[in-house]
Amino acid sequence: xxxxxxxxxxxxxxxxxxxxxxxxxxxxxxxxxxxxxxxxxxxxxxxxxxxxxxxxxxxxxxxxxxxxxxxxxxxxxxxxxxxxxxxxxxxxxxxxxxxxxxxxxxxxxxxxxxxxxxxxxxxxxxxxxxxxxxxxxxxxxxxxxxxxxxxxxxxxxxxxxxxxxxxxxxxxxxxxxxxxxxxxxxxxxxxxxxxxxxxxxxxxxxxxxxxxxxxxxxxxxxxxxxxxxxxxxxxxxxxxxxxxxxxxxxxxxxxxxxxxxxxxxxxxxxxxxxxxxxxxxxxxxxxxxxxxxxxxxxxxxxxxxxxxxxxxxxxx
Amino acid sequence: xxxxxxxxxxxxxxxxxxxxxxxxxxxxxxxxxxxxxxxxxxxxxxxxxxxxxxxxxxxxxxxxxxxxxxxxxxxxxxxxxxxxxxxxxxxxxxxxxxxxxxxxxxxxxxxxxxxxxxxxxxxxxxxxxxxxxxxxxxxxxxxxxxxxxxxxxxxxxxxxxxxxxxxxxxxxxxxxxxxxxxxxxxxxxxxxxxxxxxxxxxxxxxxxxxxxxxxxxxxxxxxxxxxxxxxxxxxxxxxxxxxxxxxxxxxxxxxxxxxxxxxxxxxxxxxxxxxxxxxxxxxxxxxxxxxxxxxxxxxxxxxxxxxxxxxxxxxxxxxxxxxxxxxxxxxxxxxxxxxxxxxxxxxxxxxxxxxxx
Numbered sequence: 001x002x003x004x005x006x007x008x009x010x011x012x013x014x015x016x017x018x019x020x021x022x023x024x025x026x027x028x029x030x031x032x033x034x035x036x037x038x039x040x041x042x043x044x045x046x047x048x049x050x051x052x053x054x055x056x057x058x059x060x061x062x063x064x065x066x067x068x069x070x071x072x073x074x075x076x077x078x079x080x081x082x083x084x085x086x087x088x089x090x091x092x093x094x095x096x097x098x099x100x101x102x103x104x105x106x107x108x109x110x111x112x113x114x115x116x117x118x119x120x121x122x123x124x125x126x127x128x129x130x131x132x133x134x135x136x137x138x139x140x141x142x143x144x145x146x147x148x149x150x151x152x153x154x155x156x157x158x159x160x161x162x163x164x165x166x167x168x169x170x171x172x173x174x175x176x177x178x179x180x181x182x183x184x185x186x187x188x189x190x191x192x193x194x195x196x197x198x199x200x201x202x203x204x205x206x207x208x209x210x211x212x213x214x215x216x217x218x219x220x221x222x223x224x225x226x227x228x229x230x231x232x233x234x235x236x237x238x239x240x241x242x243x244x245x246x247x248x249x250x251x252x253x254x255x256x257x258x259x260x261x262x263x264x265x266x267x268x269x270x271x272x273x274x275x276x277x278x279x280x281x282x283x284x285x286x287x288x289x290x291x292x293x294x295x296x297x298x299x300x301x302x303x304x305x306x307x308x309x310x311x312x313x314x315x316x
Numbered sequence: 317x318x319x320x321x322x323x324x325x326x327x328x329x330x331x332x333x334x335x336x337x338x339x340x341x342x343x344x345x346x347x348x349x350x351x352x353x354x355x356x357x358x359x360x361x362x363x364x365x366x367x368x369x370x371x372x373x374x375x376x377x378x379x380x381x382x383x384x385x386x387x388x389x390x391x392x393x394x395x396x397x398x399x400x401x402x403x404x405x406x407x408x409x410x411x412x413x414x415x416x417x418x419x420x421x422x423x424x425x426x427x428x429x430x431x432x433x434x435x436x437x438x439x440x441x442x443x444x445x446x447x448x449x450x451x452x453x454x455x456x457x458x459x460x461x462x463x464x465x466x467x468x469x470x471x472x473x474x475x476x477x478x479x480x481x482x483x484x485x486x487x488x489x490x491x492x493x494x495x496x497x498x499x500x501x502x503x504x505x506x507x508x509x510x511x512x513x514x515x516x517x518x519x520x521x522x523x524x525x526x527x528x529x530x531x532x533x534x535x536x537x538x539x540x541x542x543x544x545x546x547x548x549x550x551x552x553x554x555x556x557x558x559x560x561x562x563x564x565x566x567x568x569x570x571x572x573x574x575x576x577x578x579x580x581x582x583x584x585x586x587x588x589x590x591x592x593x594x595x596x597x598x599x600x601x602x603x604x605x606x607x608x609x610x611x612x613x614x615x616x617x618x619x620x621x622x623x624x625x626x627x628x629x630x631x632x633x634x635x636x637x638x639x640x641x642x643x644x645x646x647x648x649x650x651x652x653x654x655x656x657x658x659x660x661x662x663x664x665x666x667x668x669x670x671x672x673x
Contacts, residue, residue, distance in 0.1 A: 022416070030415045037408050134429050143433070222404065223433055231402035273412030279370035279397040 003245045006296055007260040011267060018271035025274050032153060034273070035266040036145045036221075039155035040065065040214035041233055042262035045240040046159075046166040047097075047207030049258055052241055053170070054203050055183040055250030056111035060100060061211050062233035063122035066225070068093040068215035070126040073135040073225040082141050089219075090212035096122060097208010101201035119234065127227040134226040137219050144220040155217045159262070162210065167255035176253070179203060183250025239286065240265060243293045265289070360392040361624045364418040365616070366409050368426050368450070370397035373593060374612055375424065377673030378449060381616020382422075388642070389624045394418070403427035407434045413443075420444040420623035422463075428453045435459060444626045448619045449612065456652045460626060460633040463619045463655050465610040468500065471555065472507020474660050475588065476517060478606055479551045482585045486519040487550030490542050492563055492588070494530040494556040504555050523549070528559045535562035543572065543584070550581070554588035560607060561590060564598035573603045592663055592671040599668050606664050612673065614658030617644060622655065 018025040025031075044061050051058045072089035076082060096118070103114045144154045152160070170176040178199045181189040190196045219225055242248050243265065244257030268289065272282045365382055367375035375397075382393045396413060398405035403426055411434065413421055421443055425431055428451075435445050435458045444460055451462040479489060491508065493501045505525060512522055523546050528535025535558055542549060543566070554560040563586050567573045574583030587607050598604040621641045625631035631639055637649040647655055663671065 024415050024417060027415065030411070034408060034411060037411070134427075136429075221433070222430055224429055226403060226427070226430065228403050228427075229430070230404070232400055269408065270412065273396075273408060274416050276394060276396055276412075276416065279399045283399050 003254060003297070004257050004260055006293070007244065007257060007264050011260065011264050014264065014267045014271055018267070018274070021271060021275040025271060028151075031267065031270055032148075032151075032156065033145075034270045035263070036153040036155050038236070038262075038266055038269075039145075039153070039159050040218050040221075040230075041237050042159045042240060042259065042266075043155075043162055043214045043217070044207065044210055044233075045237050045244070045258045045262060046162050046255060047203075047210040048237050048241050049166060049170065049244075049246055049253055049255050050179050050203040051111070051207055052238075052246055052248060053183045053250055053253040054179045054200055055186060056104065056200060056203070057115060057238070058097075058100060058111065058204065058207055059115040059234045060096070060118040060122055061207065061237060062230045063119045063126070064093055064096045064208060064211040065215040065218060065233070066227060066229050067096065067122040067126040067129075068212055069219045069225040069229070070130050070135065070227065072215065073137050073219060074129065076138050076141070077135055082138060086141070086216050089216050090209065093212020093215055094205060094209040097211060098201065098205040100208070101204030104204070105197040105200050123227060130225070130227055132227075134224045136224045137222075139223075141220050142223040144217060155221070158213065158217070159259070162213075163255055163259040170253045170255050175199070175202065180251060180253060183247075183252075185251075236265075239290055243290055245293070245297055247297075248294075261293075360390050361420060361627050362392045362418045363394075363420040363422060363620060363623045364413040364416070365393070365395040365422045365448070365619075366406055366413065366424065367395065367397050368424045369401040370399070373673040374591060377671070378424075378612035378616045381613035381618075382620045383616075384613070385617045385620050389620055391620055391624060393620070398426070401426055403430040406431060410434050410438055414438045414441055418443065419627050420446065422446045422448050422619045422623060423459075424449045425452055429455050432458045444623060446619050446623055446626070448615050451654070459653075461622055461649065461653045461655055463615050463622065463657050465612065465615055465656075466658050466660055467656050468503060469507060470660065471504045471589070472509075473511045474608065475504070475553050475555060476508050476511040476520075478608060478662065479553055479585060479587050480517055480520060482587065482605060483520075483550045483582070485517060487581075488521050488523045488546055488548050489551040489553065490523055490546065490549060491525040492535060492539060492542070492552055492554040492556075492559045493525060493527050494559060496527050501555060508553065520551075528554075528556070528562060530556060530558045532558060532562045535559045536566055539563040539566040543570065548581070549584060551585040551587070554586065554590070556588070557590040557594055560586070560588040560604070561594045561598070563588075564595065564603050568598065568601060568603045574605070575602060591673055592668050593673060595663070596668055599663065599665055602665075606662055608660045608662050610658050611661050611671070614644075617641070618647065618655060618657040 048058060048061065068089055071092055072085050075085045075088060100115055100118055104111045147154050149157055178194045181194050182196050182199050186196050240261045241258050244261035245254040246252060246257065272285065365379060379395050386393045396409050398409050406426055410421060421438060425447055432455055439445055447459045447462040449465060451464065452458055456462065491505055493505060509522065511517065512520060524542065526538040526542060528538045539562060552563055554563050567584060567586055571577040572579055572584040574585060576583060586604050589609050590607050591609060595604055595607055618641065626633060631637065633653055635649055635651060635653060638646060640646045649655055
């Protein structure tokens with residue numbers, strides 16, 4: 001919990017600064033809708049937590065989401081009933097994630113290489129399937145991002161639920177502790193009886209499953225699918241995970257931290273948007289945030305605190 | 317615990333605050349955004365321009381049209397580029413600008429259809445949506461008016477005439493295009509071929525059309541091949557910035573331009589479409605005598621004027637409506653609510669320094 005104080009505090013800070021910079025900033029509906037635009041990224045960040053904690057990376061998530069959305073839209077246009085197509089879509093996402101896991105564990109190849117390859121492959125397949133055209137989704141499934149329940153949009157609610165389940169699995173289940181063990185030291189984990197390959201495969205499959213859900217949300221939000229959506233989103237997702245306090249080298253997870261980082265980044269983007277920061281500044285500030293959080297997570301806090309405390313309070 | 321929070325938050329607070337002050341921009345109003353409540357803009361129309369990408373001189377030139385005419389039209393102008401040029405990156409920018417209280421959003425869309433939902437939501441809030449330079453082709457109903465650079469059907473004839481005048485309307489000519497599936501390029505080449513059937517150009521013979529894929533390397537190779545294959549070649553039209561610049565480089569290296577060391581029977585004349593900045597060197601060196609492009613600033617001026625008029629409901633976005641822009645001439649809303657902002661400008665040694673894009 002302690003690790004989440006910093007992102008939590010930054011959220012408040014950004015809100016205060018935003019309110020000072022622009023009178024148009026503190027508007028709940030606007031902030032909610034802006035966050036909804038990137039809810040898919042926050043969602044995938046939950047899955048990415050498992051992959052990164054297990055000591056791996058997945059650069060194909062954005063391409064997975066796009067290819068899944070393209071195939072599903074194509075099926076819908078072809079006349080498949082929407083509920084069936086949506087289920088199928090989630091299945092396709094899961095399959096693409098599983099394929100990553102299989103390739104990585106079967107060839108014992110670095111996940112970076114395999115997922116760079118599937119990133120190109122999935123997006124290439126989407127382009128081959130649709131060409132430069134867009135496929136419109138049937139109007140019946142469009143607009144989930146504008147529907148609200150208990151004040152929040154459906155994508156944000158799905159994100160909240162997914163992050164809660166993700167945090168529970170990570171902290172309270174044997175699978176979660178296996179993921180951490182594999183990321184800490186996969187050899188030790190293997191010798192202690194952890195099914196390392198299966199854990200890695202499951203992490204990728206799980207992320208694929210979430211990519212499938214995210215793809216359906218994106219399809220509904222945009223009302224169409226095309227091959228060039230969500231370009232570079234994998235890096236945004238990794239940024240969310242790292243800012244949230246999950247160690248990029250693996251072995252330390254923080255799913256709730258990712259949720260907070262998602263809120264922080266969404267809020268920061270909105271502040272910069274309404275205050276009309278130029279695109280160059282926006283990118284620079286997000287970069288500074290990323291580096292700042294990485295450094296903050298590495299600071300020997302206990303030592304600094306002890307030095308700063310008045311002498312009388314110091315431990316002998 | 318308190319101490320820890322302070323240590324970490326202060327530098328970050330400082331960073332955000334400093335960068336915030338440095339980059340807040342309100343171009344025509346002098347006050348920064350934080351102290352300008354949206355109501356105080358008075359009679360000025362608040363117009364925001366959203367280009368395709370950041371740091372592009374072409375769009376900077378387009379923006380200069382807004383800025384130069386802001387006082388004349390009573391516009392408070394601002395612009396905001398998306399961080400990436402992908403199909404959906406403008407969605408959040410549109411939302412942010414609507415939230416800022418902008419009354420008119422002028423947009424150069426990165427996608428013909430991915431923005432439909434977002435634009436409709438902004439329109440529902442009362443924001444006037446105008447597209448500029450590029451359009452929502454096939455989805456024109458999601459904006460009120462599209463302002464385009466120039467009448468594309470004039471490009472073919474004008475380019476052929478430009479080259480014809482330079483080579484005495486006689487000799488073998490070739491075209492260096494971008495990619496074989498680029499719709500604009502193909503329409504322009506078609507226009508050139510049609511123009512060449514005119515008796516005036518009967519002695520000009522189009523020997524080949526080659527494609528440089530808008531890559532400098534490929535364009536260079538294709539130009540070199542053209543020169544080798546057609547020793548009597550008198551002219552090349554390259555209606556693409558990348559191709560024109562690459563071909564100019566080849567001509568300069570081989571010294572084949574009129575007046576240069578290796579020029580045969582009058583020299584090889586190169587012309588086409590390109591941006592002044594990319595061709596400045598070639599024009600000054602004499603490798604390229606004349607080339608053309610529209611001036612994007614015209615788009616800014618016309619879009620800005622239309623924004624004020626549509627917002628004030630002084631003009632109706634309807635096909636056939638004619639209007640006059642003081643100092644710019646008369647315009648008409650054409651099919652699909654498209655307004656043509658300007659004409660091709662011919663750049664020469666004499667005028668090229670007036671343009672920076």
